[in-house]
Amino acid sequence: MLNTYLDHFLAPVVVLTGASSGIGHATALAFARAGAHLVLAARGPEALDKVAAECVLLDAQALAVPTDVTDADAMQALAHAAIGRFGRIDVWINNVGIGAVGAFDATPMEAHARVIAANLLGHMNGAHAVLPHFRQRGRGTLINMISSGGWVPAPYAAAYTASKFGLRGFSEALRAELGSLPDVHVCEVYPTFVDTPGLFHGANYTGKRLRPPPPVLDPRTVAHALVALSRAPRDVTAIGSVAIPGRLAHAVAPGLTARATRWLMDQALARADPAPVTNGNLFEPSRVHTIDGGYRTLAVRAMPVAAVALAGAVGLGILWAMRPRPRRPQDTRRMAARPRRAR
Numbered sequence: 001m002l003n004t005y006l007d008h009f010l011a012p013v014v015v016l017t018g019a020s021s022g023i024g025h026a027t028a029l030a031f032a033r034a035g036a037h038l039v040l041a042a043r044g045p046e047a048l049d050k051v052a053a054e055c056v057l058l059d060a061q062a063l064a065v066p067t068d069v070t071d072a073d074a075m076q077a078l079a080h081a082a083i084g085r086f087g088r089i090d091v092w093i094n095n096v097g098i099g100a101v102g103a104f105d106a107t108p109m110e111a112h113a114r115v116i117a118a119n120l121l122g123h124m125n126g127a128h129a130v131l132p133h134f135r136q137r138g139r140g141t142l143i144n145m146i147s148s149g150g151w152v153p154a155p156y157a158a159a160y161t162a163s164k165f166g167l168r169g170f171s172e173a174l175r176a177e178l179g180s181l182p183d184v185h186v187c188e189v190y191p192t193f194v195d196t197p198g199l200f201h202g203a204n205y206t207g208k209r210l211r212p213p214p215p216v217l218d219p220r221t222v223a224h225a226l227v228a229l230s231r232a233p234r235d236v237t238a239i240g241s242v243a244i245p246g247r248l249a250h251a252v253a254p255g256l257t258a259r260a261t262r263w264l265m266d267q268a269l270a271r272a273d274p275a276p277v278t279n280g281n282l283f284e285p286s287r288v289h290t291i292d293g294g295y296r297t298l299a300v301r302a303m304p305v306a307a308v309a310l311a312g313a314v315g316l317g318i319l320w321a322m323r324p325r326p327r328r329p330q331d332t333r334r335m336a337a338r339p340r341r342a343r
């Protein structure tokens, strides 16, 4: 009896969007094992109920609230449902992300708009719903799932890139705005490719079968990082061995890095098998709800190409930044006019 009472007050209350598949599914189970109370959101109710049931089997309390993150009112209702059931929210994880892969002008504008609505506005809807509660309590952690695609642009996924670059700016601005609340945290998470059904779920206008380039992460690695982050919040978390090299390469030589990424994508598409054009899960719930996408075994074969290309891009970027530059005429004039210091 006392244990149940204490558990109610001590277990962190976590709201998680995109909880029915991939990273979200793995994260729900990881928080359940860590003893959290969970409020799970996604559009498809059956898949969400199954994940909630898996959490209950792990002795967690879990509430499934079917929600479309693009609907601001539904996101407010999600926050109210969490507070109504558990009395508070400690951690809110904006995890939903969808994609539309294809040449920008061969991809319907409605698909681009939907990607921005789900990925960027969806996270903003979440923040808007939970921040008044965090302000009132003077504490709380908002975690925005971004992607290393928020540092390195992905050609043929321009809306996804725009949403993830936008999320980086949104998170930084929000954190600065909340600077006077030391116990309210805004955390950004940047994984590299993860082995989830995400790429299969997304819209594909290339006519080619897509698969993520290696190295691909185990979704459970990301889930554990999110649990750790909820306990010790920090501004930026990069996950995956190529996340920081990719960020550096783009910071040093953005044009070159983007061209290298496009070259990689062109090579992959040229070799890929044909696949039907699809709107995927943009406008309707996803069809697969496993944690894993099954790409890790496939990935090993392509590893050397991707690793060499990325290492090359980083190396070229650094060389480019360190190249000797001719002095501009006005610099030479200024140097000549500067009096020499007496020895």
Ligand SMILES: NC(=O)c1ccc[n+]([C@@H]2O[C@H](COP(=O)([O-])OP(=O)(O)OC[C@H]3O[C@@H](n4cnc5c(N)ncnc54)[C@H](OP(=O)(O)O)[C@@H]3O)[C@@H](O)[C@H]2O)c1
Pocket (backbone or CB within 6 Å): 017, 018, 019, 020, 021, 022, 023, 024, 041, 042, 043, 044, 045, 047, 067, 068, 069, 070, 095, 096, 097, 098, 118, 145, 146, 147, 148, 190, 191, 192, 193, 194, 195, 196, 197, 198, 199, 201, 212, 281, 284, 285, 286, 287
């Ligand atoms: N997989 C990767 O390689 C990778 C790498 C870096 C970052 N990420 C990021 O990690 C996050 C999760 O990716 P994932 O690969 O795990 O995706 P996923 O397996 O496709 O799962 C997406 C989840 O979001 C839900 N969802 C989609 N649209 C929604 C909407 N409008 N409203 C509410 N829920 C919605 C889906 O359920 P319903 O369809 O039923 O709604 C599902 O639960 C995304 O933000 C993604 O950008 C992924």
